[in-house]
Amino acid sequence: MDSIYIYSLISMGGLGALLAAGLGFAAKTFYVERDQRINQVDDVLPGVNCGACGYAGCSSFAEALVAGDAPINGCPVGGDKLAQLLGEIMGSTAVVGEKKIAQVLCAGGRKETRHPAEYRGIQSCRAAMMVSGGTKSCQYGCLGLGDCVTACPFGAIMISDNGLPVIDPEKCTACNKCVLACPREIITLVAQSKENHIRCSSCDPGKVVRKICEVGCIGCRLCVKTCPVDAITMENNLAVIDYSKCINCGLCADKCPTGAIEFNGRQIAEIEITDKCVGCTRCVKACPVAAISGELKSRHVIAQDKCIKCGICYEACKVKGAISVQYLD
DSSP: OHHHHHHHHHHHHHHHHHHHHHHHHHHHHSOOOOOHHHHHHHHHSOOOOOOTTSSSSHHHHHHHHHHTSSOTTOOTTTHHHHHHHHHHHHTSOOOOOOOEEEEEOOOOOTTTBOOOSOOOSOSOHHHHHHHTSOSSSOSSSOOOSOHHHHHOTTOOEEEOTTSOEEEOTTTOOOOSHHHHHOTTOOEEEEETTOOEEEOOOOOSOHHHHHHHBSSSOOOOOHHHHHOTTOOEEEETTEEEEOTTTOOOOOHHHHHOSSSOEEEOSOOEEEEEEOTTOOOOOHHHHHOTTOOEEOOTTSOOEEOTTTOOOOOHHHHHOOSTTSEEEEEOO
């Protein structure tokens, strides 16, 4: 019997040694050297593994980037600084884009909307919508139970006392998590420079909106008629802003009778071209409503009856003091 055990041990040991040798040979034969840039990329990534880049985590994004399957600016969390750093590692130029901020397209909180029902259940927007559709009469409005708060990995969202999400622009990284988490699809990512927002997502007719929400869009079309650059259109009873056209003039917000449109910029009270103007024509080309005229190398003039006081000419002018601006505040 002892000899059987001995032979078994020897045979098993020999088989193990043979398999080990085979694995060692295969490892050397089929070894693929790991690109060292993957480790370099992985080291500079945020490491939050939020998935905003479209990959499972930072390591997966690093591998995809080095393989050429992911863009250098593919990490929204790191922003432009990270993109530039990744460009240095990869030996290419990063395409720098404007930072985006999450915007909640609903302003109807507890104070502004009717609540005919009370929800008692799991504190989740998705759960409430599946069970009863929420507590608000508006079937399009924010449910206020914080799915976006839970989804945000950066603590950039909180629910206000009025039951609406509040975005901290300093903490928001445009990772898109809140957008995907919202069952009502009322959160979107918008360039930080954009200052006009329609805080409503209701497609109900105006007479219905009036009964259930004080700040909802009633489809009056005043904003559409007022916008000087045709940046607002009506879609299913709802005014919608085309951010690529919007010039931040704030005229739509002034005309909105319910306050559904919010303007966060500074309103201009007076704007004029001074005697420091050198006639470069930059302002003429930049003005979206053709309110500026003048010959090359001569002082230009603003037609106040046409001017919408958007301030684009002021931003376009390269001569200090050539355009004077006074703000309302």
